[in-house]
Amino acid sequence: MAFVPVYILILGFTIVVDYFAGIYIEGAEGKQRKFFLILSLIANVGVLAVFKYYNFLNQNFSFLLHGFGLNNPIPYLAILLPIGLSFHTFQAMSYTIEVYRGRQKAERHFGIYSLYVMFYPQLVAGPIERPQNLLHQFRERFDFDYDRVTSGLRLMAWGLFKKVVIADRLGIVVDTVYSNPEQYNSLNLMIATFFFSFQIFCDFSGYSDMAIGAAQVMGFKLMTNFDKPYQSKSVNEFWKRWHISLSTWFRDYLYLSLGGNRVTIPRWYLNLFIVFLVSGLWHGANWTFIIWGSLHGFYLIFALATKNGRERFNNFFLLNRFPILSVFTTFALVSFAWIFFRADDVNTAFYIATHIFTGVPDLIKKALSHESVFQAIGTSKFDLILSVVLIAFLEIVHYVQRKKGIYAILNECPKVIRWSIYYMLLLVILFFGEFNQSSFIYFQF
Amino acid sequence: MYKRLLINVSILLLPLVAVVLAVNIKVDSGFVINHRSKEIAEILVSGANAGVKYIPSTFGSLQTAIIEERIRIHDLKKKDIVVFGTSRSSEVNSEIFPQNTFFNCAVPGGNILDYIALYGLYNSNHMLPKYLVISIDPWTFHARRAVTINKKVQYISDPSSPLVADKDLESNYRFGMVSLGLKEEAQRKKNARTLSPDDLIQMLSPDYFQTNIQSIFDKMVIKTDRNNVDSYFIIRSDGGYSLMQQSQIDSFYVKENSFKFIDVNKSNFFISADTSSIYWSYFKKLLINLKSHEVTPIVYISPVNPIVYEHLSNSLRVDLEEGIDVFCKDNNILRIGSFNPNKYGYNYVGNYFMDAYHPVGPVVRNIFYSHRNELKDLGVIISNNLN
Incomplete structure (x- = not known):
């Protein structure tokens, strides 16, 4: 687990993918909707797989090969787990799934969608919000209430x-x-x-x-x-x-x-x-x-x-x-x-x-x-x-x-x-x- | 409404902040803003030992400040034997040398530049001793960097960086460098006696407040004739000190600490790496210069914990010690001690080491006693009281 500034790009990547996926899912029909959802899920799960599970799976694969007297040719990745990755990835996934299920309208405002994924109080450790609960709040005006x-x-x-x-x-x-x-x-x-x-x-x-x-x-x-x-x-x-x-x-x-x-x-x-x-x-x-x-x-x-x-x-x-x-x-x-x-x-x-x-x-x-x-x-x-x-x-x-x-x-x-x-x-x-x-x-x- | 919130939050928090600030400034158990070096020096000058409630976070600089203070008030008359060393040689004390006057300038974490500064201090005050014991430690020729490992600050070797000299002894360092005919400029450590933003933040720290509140009725500095006082860290009037009392040694901690030390300090046992060769040449120059001033240098190496040494000797050669051996033989300089604890029969941890690299007092006394004949040849008599 680490905070590495350049890892903000990972967050940026999933935001861009899911933002467009949401719009395309909403505009598409039939199998196309599923296609865009799957693309979005692959992108999100892929990021998790690479940063969180790749070395673990590789390590277990090595162990397995070792049992047969073989060496694992697949290299390990020298990467750290970005802080809060599992949380914001799941929050982003809930958005595209809800749009796919027709329970949430696709968010057209890129800034608001980014805020939904990156809302700082819950970015690193939840609660993992649902778009129905959070997205609309970003459009509301809040007056000071003692x-x-x-x-x-x-x-x-x-x-x-x-x-x-x-x-x-x-x-x-x-x-x-x-x-x-x-x-x-x-x-x-x-x-x-x-x-x-x-x-x-x-x-x-x-x-x-x-x-x-x-x-x-x-x-x-x-x-x-x-x-x-x-x-x-x-x-x-x-x-x-x-x-x-x-x-x-x-x-x-x-x-x-x-x-x-x-x-x-x-x-x-x-x-x-x-x-x-x-x-x-x-x-x-x-x-x-x-x-x-x-x-x-x-x-x-x-x-x-x-x-x-x-x-x-x-x-x-x-x-x-x-x-x-x-x-x-x-x-x-x-x-x-x-x-x-x-x-x-x-x-x-x-x-x-x-x-x-x-x-x-x-x-x-x-x-x-x-x-x-x-x-x-x-x-x-x-x-x-x-x-x-x-x-x-x-x-x-x-x-x-x-x-x-x-x-x-x-x-x-x-x-x-x-x-x-x-x-x-x-x-x-x-x-x-x-x-x-x-x-x-x-x-x- | 905003105003009401601001007022209420202020009423709630300001008294607490004020209490924290007041207690931290008043007690200041870590000597962050009140360095007390003068108070401690005066106790030591009177011939008594000084006890401080906690080992101050800036103890290295405090110790140099105390030494400087003592010299300023003309306490440190010319001594027969002086030690330039670190916490690893802090247990070398006057009882080992019953027939000689003695002072130990053990600066925690000190390096060759600190020794040059101390040399400058002694030389400029015409107080160079008859015998100068110079302690060699793994980091004597290497820069170290503070890092946080497992939530604790540790020092790791950073051989490519230049060494840092203590700013408290800056003028002495310059004088020392000139006396040795050296021109290399070193970086300066922060002067521990100058307030920094970190020090001010420390005054607002709740963690520091908790430490201080526990000591609010305790004296931060005491005067004592004893070498051990419960819950106080004792600085002896002869300059030496014990980091820990025998009864406080936790064998489990010693083992755990040893493995951590190995991981982060391996490269400290070399003199070939990057900048260390420059400082190695300073060291040689210092020894030769001492001889020219009719000071007899004695090179002393405190052993490291057997766990550490076993690991080192299994995985690499300790070329720092080999280099010292060769140089001392070539220049007819007595070298005592070794990084290798087995040489003196300490082949298991026991209670002989308080952590990875600090031997306890009896170990240090035994090492000097083991070399009593060679030291006698130089005119130094060693006490046969090994306890």
Whole structure:
């Protein structure tokens, strides 16, 4: 992932191709429409293939040839992955597909179309917008609206809090453990994986909040990207609440194109699996992402295949009276999958995935004999406790938001209390923010 | 409406900015705007050691400033033994030489141009010692460039660039160059004691604020007779210092750091690359000139961590050390130490190295002790206390 100024030409290339493709698709009839759509898709997917997947595929091809004792004559490309490539490519593709489906008029104004692809708040990490939602907004006139601007600023501050106070703090532990998992026992592997689940949520949703907030300050409304995903009661529900702009993209343009659920059951399962496999690959050219996507595909298929049996089981043991159990199970499954998302390579991921549980009996033995099971994991006890408190605080905020939006509650508070809360938030950012940490995780995609 | 927003945002943010600014200026734990070199020099002149809360980010320049300050207040009387070196030789201290007066001018990251500047400083003050220990480090003849690797600033070799001399010692550098009959002009480092836009931005940094707030009730500079004080970095009155206490060494960090060092510093172990040959000639000139002033030069090389050396010796020849060997033999100059830790029995990491290239105090003392006979022949007695 890199920002190389000359790579702006790639963006320029896809903009020009998709701009004209949109106009030609709209003006064409029958097979010609499909031809122009396919041209546009080839251009977009081609750019992704070259910059994101070429070396990965070549590497795997080499590995395959090596198995037969042959050398790979195809050279590797010395290129870097342009920042945010997958995001703006998908946004551009959604435009030509929507024009093809007749749900969006082709944009004739080149500047406005370019702005649709390059709109800065969401250019590098989404939300991946749809033309129906965004394009028309560029033609509207926005007057200064105090409430809208302050609401956008509040959302940005909340996003900043999630990023620098929670995500980057948790990242210290996660980086320490995941860079040398062999050094740590099961408990620490669990803590790091648990922390990563919240790190990636706060990192990515924090960015989305800042992007949506920044757009809102200027008068634009972007789509919601996260909706309290860790309160989901199933993996299926999780995907309706996590990275909504991407999951709906895959639903609208891939899953439904494959036939969705209006096919035979085996084919339906296959469609689901393909979607999650591609979703994994979208995140990165690495087997870890492919396994992560496949794991989610497997979760969903397993859940569908065992739905009746599980319902009977839950009814019999009265488990359906405790929905919190479903929340915990879903969180555990999602967190387990995150191991593959976070680990640097497949070997590391499998090491963690296996050792996270196998060391538990040993831990219990140690705990029973009053031996310490804690190891130094790159942070002080105070920071560790603070991290847990922050996660609890985050989920409390999410819980409160279930009934009424936090901003609505704020607006009802007397000014003194509201301002005290603002000051508290800023002071917490100032005192507990990690300001020399990494950039956003999703920038690499 | 705009006005209301502006006023509200100002009311919200300005007090916070003011607090950050006030704390950062008042505490300034990194010595960014308040360099305190005079305060530290005065402590050292009194014969005590000085402790600073953090290793200042500009410690290289601070150290030269302290040395200059000490000389200005006529503290550094002519000594028997002086070290021109870097952090790798900062553990050479007066206890090793019980029968001689001693001072260590260990400037972190120092290179041959800094040595010439120190030579100019000593020569112009008529304080050249009887014995001058000159430390050779991988970067002595190479320019280095600061890069960020894994979010940390590291220095990588940049053999094609000219070396940079410390601006604090500029006049001394010029004097040194003239004394040695050299004309080559070097680039100057930024004078660390001049405020730059970066320094001012640092004063608004929330990260710096967090560091400062933790030390708000601590003394930034203390006077002490001890060599170790918890959570303070000690500059000894004899000029030396320890980058880390033995108890702070993290063997896991040492290993990790070693591999990073190998990757970015390989080419530092050569003198043949590009500009380094010019500076190599400066070095030879300096040694010969010292001899003409009846100063006995002693070339000292601190070992690197065994992990680093093993990797180097497997993959390439350390021709810098070979070149020094040949030159010292030809000119009858005593050379002690080696990049190779095995020569002194340090063939595993243990707690002998605090990172990839900084040996701990006992290692340095042992190296001098191993050469006690050769040093005795020169008239220098080495202490047999190795701890």
